[in-house]
Amino acid sequence: xxxxxxxxxxxxxxxxxxxxxxxxxxxxxxxxxxxxxxxxxxxxxxxxxxxxxxxxxxxxxxxxxxxxxxxxxxxxxxxxxxxxxxxxxxxxxxxxxxxxxxxxxxxxxxxxxxxxxxxxxxxxxxxxxxxxxxxxxxxxxxxxxxxxxxxxxxxxxxxxxxxxxxxxxxxxxxxxxxxxxxxxxxxxxxxxxxxxxxxxxxxxxxxxxxxxxxxxxxxxxxxxxxxxxxxxxxxxxxxxxxxxxxxxxxxxxxxxxxxxxxxxxxxxxxxxxxxxxxxxxxxxxxxxxxxxxxxxxxxxxxxxxxxxxxxxxxxxxxxx
Numbered sequence: 347x348x349x350x351x352x353x354x355x356x357x358x359x360x361x362x363x364x365x366x367x368x369x370x371x372x373x374x375x376x377x378x379x380x381x382x383x384x385x386x387x388x389x390x391x392x393x394x395x396x397x398x399x400x401x402x403x404x405x406x407x408x409x410x411x412x413x414x415x416x417x418x419x420x421x422x423x424x425x426x427x428x429x430x431x432x433x434x435x436x437x438x439x440x441x442x443x444x445x446x447x448x449x450x451x452x453x454x455x456x457x458x459x460x461x462x463x464x465x466x467x468x469x470x471x472x473x474x475x476x477x478x479x480x481x482x483x484x485x486x487x488x489x490x491x492x493x494x495x496x497x498x499x500x501x502x503x504x505x506x507x508x509x510x511x512x513x514x515x516x517x518x519x520x521x522x523x524x525x526x527x528x529x530x531x532x533x534x535x536x537x538x539x540x541x542x543x544x545x546x547x548x549x550x551x552x553x554x555x556x557x558x559x560x561x562x563x564x565x566x567x568x569x570x571x572x573x574x575x576x577x578x579x580x581x582x583x584x585x586x587x588x589x590x591x592x593x594x595x596x597x598x599x600x601x602x603x604x605x606x607x608x609x610x611x612x613x614x615x616x617x618x619x620x621x622x623x624x625x626x627x628x629x630x631x632x633x634x635x636x637x638x639x640x641x642x643x644x645x646x647x648x649x650x651x652x653x654x655x656x657x658x659x660x661x662x663x664x665x666x
Contacts, residue, residue, distance in 0.1 A: 393598060400433050404440045411441070422447050426455035431628075431635040435653060436600060439638075443655070450613075450649040453632020465503065465572040467496055470565055477517065477537055477561040486533045489513055489566055496570035504572035514567040517544045520560040526551065530566065579648050584619040591626075599625045603639045613649075620645040 373388055381391035411418040419442040425434025431448045438446045451458050469492055475481040493511050500509045513532070516525040517540070528543045545555045591609035598605050608625040616628070621644050624637035628651065637643050640656035 389598075393601075396433075396598075397601070400436050400440065403433060403437045407437060407441055418443055424449070426452045428453045428633050431630070431633045431651075433636075435636060435638050435641060435655065438655060439600075444657075445655060446653040448633075448635055448651040448653065450630070450651070451632065452635075453630065462574065462577055464574060465500070467499060467570040469496065469568040469570075471568075472565045473563045474565075475563050476520075477540060477563055479537055481563060482535070482537060482540070485515075485563060485566060486535075489530070489532055489568060492568050493570075496568060500570050500572045508573045510571045510573060512569045512571075514569075515540065516564040516567060518562055518564055519548075519556050520562055525564050527567065584617060584647070587617075589616050589620045589622060595627075597625065597627060597636070599636070599638050606639070616645050616649075618645055618647045618649070 376391050376395070377388045380386070380395065381388045384391065386394070407418065407423075410416075411421070421443060422445045423434060423438040423441065423443045424447045425431045425437075426449060431452050434446045434448060438444075449455055471488065471492070473481070473485060475485075493513070496511055497506075497509055513530045514527045515530045516527055518525045526544055526547050528540065528547055530540070541561055544561060545557075549555050589611055592612045592615065593610050594607045595610060596605050597608040599608070603625065606625050608627050609622075610627045610629060611622060613628060613630050616622075621642065622628075622637065624641040624643070625639045626637050626643070628635035628637075628643070635643075635651060635653075637653055638656065642654045642656075644652045644654075646652055
């Protein structure tokens with residue numbers, strides 16, 4: 347059995363020895379359940395699995411970018427999660443992005459964010475009334491009352507200065523199913539300002555407005571937030587030394603490059619300012635970063651990874 351790797355964990359202990367990788371079991375599973383039934387080599391079957399997974403990731407990214415009118419080629423792809431950094435560069439190429447950003451704590455990014463996120467209370471109250479001076483006055487009173495309740499709830503854990511209250515109205519044209527959410531500033535808003543705000547947002551979504559149709563208030567949405575202090579990360583000391591690879595191993599980079607002997611780096615050997623030209627693998631504690639041929643990885647002052655994709659590789663990958 348060849349000892350190859352797809353850019354992920356090497357055939358050895360992982361996560362400081364807490365997890366043991368058994369490549370022979372993966373090889374056997376792919377051989378029996380995928381390669382043999384389809385008449386493929388084990389390597390070809392494994393490559394197909396990876397490309398199919400990355401294609402699914404591509405479609406998910408397209409649904410939140412190009413299908414909403416956003417050009418992903420002008421953006422940086424942020425790769426998080428235990429496997430996000432492994433596939434980030436390949437998916438970015440498929441999207442046409444020029445750069446990828448991998449947080450140092452990518453593998454625990456969601457948990458880190460959850461533990462440091464602001465506390466939030468949402469209150470949604472149905473109204474189902476026409477937008478008029480009388481109904482707007484009543485809703486303004488209800489919102490003011492609910493704001494007092496939200497503030498009192500948050501004051502149990504936060505100072506008054508750390509509390510933020512935002513209110514939105516869910517509006518729609520009469521007879522329509524879906525609502526459009528617009529900011530609501532209480533008694534300072536009028537029927538005219540709210541209708542203008544609603545129709546601007548409606549037009550940006552659907553491309554037209556219904557000037558003669560009645561606007562309805564379906565609900566108001568009051569959001570109360572208790573803000574924690576911003577986390578201040580100490581910048582690590584920069585180093586001018588060239589990073590040294592801990593070892594090399596055969597890694598499948600992509601459909602054009604195929605298998606190459608890629609350098610493998612440990613994050614303990616990397617410092618702010620460290621630059622690596624791919625193909626290479628970075629074995630972080632909670633994730634694995636794969637960079638393609640001629641891609642350039644730079645470690646920033648926070649220990650995060652910025653990857654600039656090779657233009658020539660990007661064009662060839664996109665054409666294929």
